[in-house]
Amino acid sequence: MNLRPFPILPAPAFNLAPLQENHYGLAKIDPPWTFETYSENGKEKSAEQHYSCMSLDDIFALDIDRLAHRDGMWVWLYATAPMYDAARACFDKWNVKYVTQGVWVKMVKDGSRPTFGTGYVLRNCHEPFLIGKIGKPRIHSRNIRSAILEPRREHSRKPEQGYVEAAKMAGPYPKADIFAREQRIGWDAWGKETTKFNPQAEAEAA
Template sequence: MNRGQGAAENHYPTMSIQEICRLPVAELAAKDCALFLWVTFPQLQDAMKLFEAWGFTYKTLGFAWVKQNKSGKGFFFWMGYWTRSNVEICLLGIKGHPKRISKSISQLIISPLEQHSKKPDEVRKRIVELFGELPRIELFARQKTSGWDVWGNEVEGSASSRILENAGKGDGNRGICISTQRFDKGKK
């Protein structure tokens, strides 16, 4: 289904929410773990299903990204269903009792758009400030980031690219997951 140039499936393969819910994140996540989940507003209900399927409890908004245009001199506005959209949110869920080490982390991030679906690097920095040097994995990663395991079809040569395929084999526990949503509301 082609829903315009911005539609995710025009840029990369997508999965249905049911397929994403079946990823073995629940068995790979550490006993005390935080999950940061990028979601668009029309997909909030699916995000709550995902938290539950993966064994996490939704807690709050982790980050709100106010998107600037690529020049950084104005704001970017997309079409939206009812109002013209700009903000993309990253929800925070937990499993167990992860410990935060900083109380100074702000939710608000104002930064320019880059390539389609790429999230601001600032988010990863703030997650590390919030929870410290714990094992971390980014699901559906677009790039390798120092200090993070990555999994996704756009990340080449990562030894950790087999983490999810080898669920339950070896030490899969990770302290923090960050997922960039790659589900298509139209797929059932």
């Protein structure tokens, strides 16, 4: 009897190359969310004025789970208040188990008070971030607070303390910065603007 061999299909292309598969203990993700605005003033302040945004389906399609080290991986996902439900849905699509959340309270330049941001009901002065995990990553630090109080800088530039705390979570494992806008020692950066806030790039833009 001639048996037909079962076809071996090629694995789908990894869409986060050149990041390494099965390598990271923490992935920090800052998606370019698309958010609908309802006024010309809102459009002027929207993310689309600063960088290219992605559809939710395209964000869902990212191969986040293929980044995870065999020992597990923490996921630190920045969101916005209007996109909070979408951020939770990302975890489901990426096979990430939700664990907890924190907030970045955006302070004025001198750190004396929160900023006065945009919003339709409340004027936002914070940005939530969700913490999830793939597998069973080890807890490397138990002194990470859920709130970061740091001045707001350029549009979409994230607080330095967030990187400090995320590095504590990762421990000795490699770290990935997805949709990065700055190259950092000890992090593998991925995105279209990975040097935007590096000193040389800032000097050239000035």
